[in-house]
Amino acid sequence: MTDGALSSHDRLYIGGEWVVPAGDDRIPVISPVSEEVIASVPAGTRADIDRAVTAAHEALVANPWASTTLEDRIALVERLRDLLVKHSEELAQVITEEMGCPISQSRAIQVVNPVRILEGYVEAATRYPFRSVRRSEHGQALVLREPVGVVAAVVPWNVPLSLTIQKLVPALLTGCTIVLKPSPETPLDAYVVARLLDEAGCPPGVVNIVPADRDVSEYLIGHPGVAKVTFTGSSAAGRRIAEVCGKDLRRVTLELGGKSAAVVLPDADLDLTVEALRLGSFRNNGQICTLKTRLVVPAELQDEFVDRLGDLLDSMVVGDPRDAATHIGPLVSERQRTRVEGYIxxxxxxxxxxxxxxxxxxxxxxxxxxxxxFADVDPNATIAQQEIFGPVVAVIPYANEDEAITIANNSTYGLNGAVFTTDVERGVEVARRLETGTVELNGNSAGFQAPMGGVKYSGLGREFGPEGLDPFVELKSIGIPPAIADALA
Incomplete structure (x- = not known):
């Protein structure tokens, strides 16, 4: 690692500068391995939020970032991509130290997916209809998609870099400015991102980064200078954010919790299925909202399936996440372990x-x-209904396909799901019956160009692809004379 990535920081990134915070409080960063403080950062105050929102607004209007060309915005984002790749090892180690993700997964997932997400958004932006003409016998319109304004982005601790990029890049590409609030558990990677943005030539005030506690975070999402909020986190927190935003009709995107079901059909290849669950249910120490934590299997196959799953887990090393041989590391905090053990x-x-x-x-x-x-789990049991956010799965037996789908849909969540079968056409039909935003067939990812988001308590709106750009723009229709419609198209 370079430039003291694991060192404590004394300043905040606001207006393109490293500024002295308004208060003296600190946020300790605690290693989930040693249980010791490894660094600290300033705890942003309401005054710091005011300063960050003002800087973002000035960059939007006075500079003005919103009127830059798409080509210029893509160029900045691609410079950031190159720097993310260059500093990938540094970022991987920071994330592992902060939250305990095994270093092999930090290297292969935590720092690789952000680049894929970034590239997916760039591809979507090149095809996005920022400007179009619509004609009818009743009139012609120039339809513009313009930046929504200042964006507040609140990022959780489990995949901090991916979610930072997931919110930062669509804001940049659409001409918005942003105030990013990283999680108190994992602020250090955000400081690396700020440094790389500076190196990439990000104009002052376009991106501002302020770590803060819950009270100050709520102040940010309700700030009158913020036009849009994008949040990833628990459904409980998401409902509170929706309530705050609803008072002012503020635009909001929420990617929330999940209790995703993997439906294993009787003809499934069990070797493929169990291997897919290695990462599909247990990556990042079980701390991913899209993981398949309800495993819905034919009753006659349950014992064999559970035995195979146990063999898989016996082969997985639990230990120091800094060791490349480790498959499962610690949970992010003592509080999180207490929560998981309570569910067990x-x-x-x-x-x-x-x-x-x-x-x-x-x-x-x-x-x-x-x-x-857990095996023989009742579909209505607590561990089958509530998001645990740890390396715990519930195996639920079923008698027939209709019952399997009923079990899978028996959830207040609807973020992700999976179907395993050797009959792909049948698998697609089952997937269509699942009440969830995304379904993975035989472990196949939908990628980062397809819309991702949840139904029910799993969120509002979508991210990735052109649908992921939509929440960052406002539509404007301008009636135009027929004679100039062709010229403006």
Whole structure:
């Protein structure tokens, strides 16, 4: 790592400068491995938010960023991409130190996906109809898609770099400016991003980064200078953000929790299925909202499936995430481990059969939990209904296909899902019946050009592809004379 990426920071990135914060409070960054403070950053105040929003507004209007060409905005984003690639090892190590993701996954996923997300948005922007002409017998219109304004982005701790890029890049490409609020658990990678934006030549005030606690975060999302909020996090927090934004009819995109079901059909290749769940259910130590945590399997295959899943977990190394041989590291915080262990206890109390794990590994320090499998889980049990956010899955048996789909749809969430079968056409038909925003067939990802988002309590709006640019623009229709319609098209 370079430039003291794991060092403490004393300033905030506002208006293209590293400025002294208004207050003296600090946010400690605690290693989930050593349980010790490894760095600290300033805790932004309401005054810092005011300053950041003002800087973003001035960059939007006075400079003005909003009137730059798409080509110029793409050029900035592509310079950022090149720097993300150049500093990928530094970023991977920072993320592993901050939140405990195994370094192999930080290198292969945590710092690779942001580049893929960025490139997907650039591709979408090149085809996006920022300006078009619509004709009818009743009139002609020049239809413009203009920047919505200052964006507030609130990023969680589990995939901090991916979600920073997921919110930052569409804002930049559409001509918006942004105030980014990283999670208190993982602010250090955001400081690296700020440094790289500076190096990429980002104009002052276009991007502002202010770590802050919950109270100051709520002040940001309700700030009168903010036109749009984009948030990823829990459904409970999302409902509160929607409430705050609703008071002022502020635009909002919410990517929230999930309790995704993998429907294993009777003809599924169990070797392929179980291997797909290695990352599909347990990557990032089980701390991903799209993971398949309800495994809906034919009753006659449950025992074999659970045995195979147990063999997989036995082969996975639980340990220090800085070791390249580790597959599962610690949870992000002591609070998170307490939460996960509480769900394990509830699963046992409600009659779930503990088939694997359930305790703590024999490791002296760190917030570790064994990867855990419950079998014979009632579809209405707490561990089958609530998002645990740890390496815990519930295997739910079914008697027929209709029951499997009923079980999968028996959730207040609808973010992701999966179908496993050797009959692809049948798999697509089952996928169409699932009440969820995305379905992965036999472990195949939808990529970063297709819209991603949830139904039910899993969110509002979509990210990725042209649909991911839509929330960052406002539509304007200008009636024009027929004679100039062709020239403006």
């Amino acid at each position: 206890a509830t699963g046992l109390a409600e009659g779930g059969r503990l088939a694997h794990g359930g305790g703590r590994p024999d490791i002296d320090r760190g917030w570790f939990v064994e990867p855990t499998v």
